[in-house]
Amino acid sequence: MVIASSRSASTGLVIGCVIFGLGSLIVAHVDIGGWAMAFWRLAISGVIFALLAIITGQRLPRSRRAITYALLSGVFLGFDLALWHESIHAVGPGISTLLNSLQIFFLAAIGFLYFNERQSIVQLASLCLAMLGVAMIGSAEFAQNTAATLGFVTGIVSGAMLAASMTFIRKTHDTEPTPIFVLMQLISIGGVVAMIMPMLFFDMGNILPNTWSEVGWILIYGSVMQCLAWGLIAYSIPKLSLALTGLLLLTEPIAALIIDYSWLDKPINNLQWSGALLTMFAIYLGSLKPKARVLRRYRFFAQFYKRKYK
Template sequence: MSDVSTATPAGVGSEVPMRAAVMQMAIGATLLSSTSLFVVYAHTAPTVSGFYRMLFGGSMLLVWVALRGVWRRFSWRDLAWAVLPAIGLAVDLIQWHRSILWIGPGIATLLTNFQVFLMALVGFAFYRERPGRGFVPGMLLATVGLWLLVGAHWSIFDAQHRLGVWLGLGSGVAYTVYLLSFRQALKTHTRLSPAQFLGLMSLLCAVVLWLWGWGEGDSFALHGIQSWSVLLALGFIGQVLAWLLMVSAMPRLPASLVGLLLLLQPTLAFVLDVILLGRPTSLGDWTGLVLALAGILFGALQPRRRVSQA
């Protein structure tokens, strides 16, 4: 990702595109923060909501690609390289949606964002990417924040709530698999555009989720306008609109600013959880949230040399 501050000349001409990119990134992250609430309001089984998010979102993406006239024919190679990210994302949604329903959208979304640290460790182990100086202190800060949010109350949680915490962390592991395999496929293994490959991968993910739900005995029949409208919005906002806004903005912003704006997602998810769903929140919870977010931000920051080369 290029650093806009060095790629464009200073002055009004560079500030306007920068402001537009910041606005796009902020809107995209804000839209993403609402997707966890849709899972609650859909009134369906967690796997079912994930299935329809992928089915509706993937279909909309492919229609959008076709309407733009940039459609490429799928090959067996494209399908093969979409399988692993599809499985990774399916496992992520299976865990994350349960975590949302059992411990609330705010904490569940925050736990998933701990994938930042796992991504850095994988990058160091397999790609020799040196973590930034803020990685270790960031991980310590995030751990302290997480303890304030869930560890301090662990003894009073019931078994389902405790499992929801572990599933939230597990969804971050699965999300890491999805991100790494998706990135690798786009870099070297497919000629499809990112939007078309994401649409293909989303539909394969829907198949995996359908098989999982079928094995659990879930019903995929939707009853009532609320379920249909919420799940259509989930697919459009979470899988199409937010993604298109963020992907178009990311190359025009410094990586540090991207990381900061992405933190709008867990922050707003937590705030919406408190306001709309009445989550009981103490001063210790707010302190834990701030520390966890600060730790995630520090862990996401990269050395300037790596940012300019990416």
């Protein structure tokens, strides 16, 4: 059952990432500032998760530290979303999402420094291949876009913010196992509060939607992309290592790149497509683990669920 749980977590993480990437289309077409878009996304999802928590009877964790970690995860997620939105406006959905995927290196470093997650030679090689693949995909952008520098800086920093957010999700569960709807409610609250001042400073005059169509797209963005996609991601992260999580999250930029090419008619050369294939190969390599480590991880989660539900 634990093996099946791990597989379902990996599948849920990939599905969440693909849906997450589709949200970049909404950001690119709705005329609202990047910080304001992050605020509305988290505010809408916060209401939905609060209702789901009430309906299902889920309660806040007793540990104040767990609550603090969840709120901090929301703060970092808010900055991740806002900076990712700014990068989308500068370099487009595909490239910005690829830059955001550099979170894998931050996640691997955090896993090594704070969670004692030792990396195998194959996993280290896969990280190098992933870095090369992302570089190949983004190589042509500087030659044709004057806003590339801004887009690359905000995209890379957004990856660091997302890595921090995911780390605090794991720390929340390590402190006290937290029901998913309550966890997402706390994350939304933390993000909304963190976005208020930056939104009023950077996006004044561009905070509210202008048409009912934009209102509808914002509602979809907050409900589907945040509740469904990020909910799947948050549910899956505690069941996987941080390094594997980061590698699986690379499915998001691949999906965004395909969307950019097929729906938004963005030119993508052979070098960029080769980088996409190389990145997918890196994901496969990164998912391989020695059998002994797999058994130890499965044994840990079996004991965890036994304590939780006994």
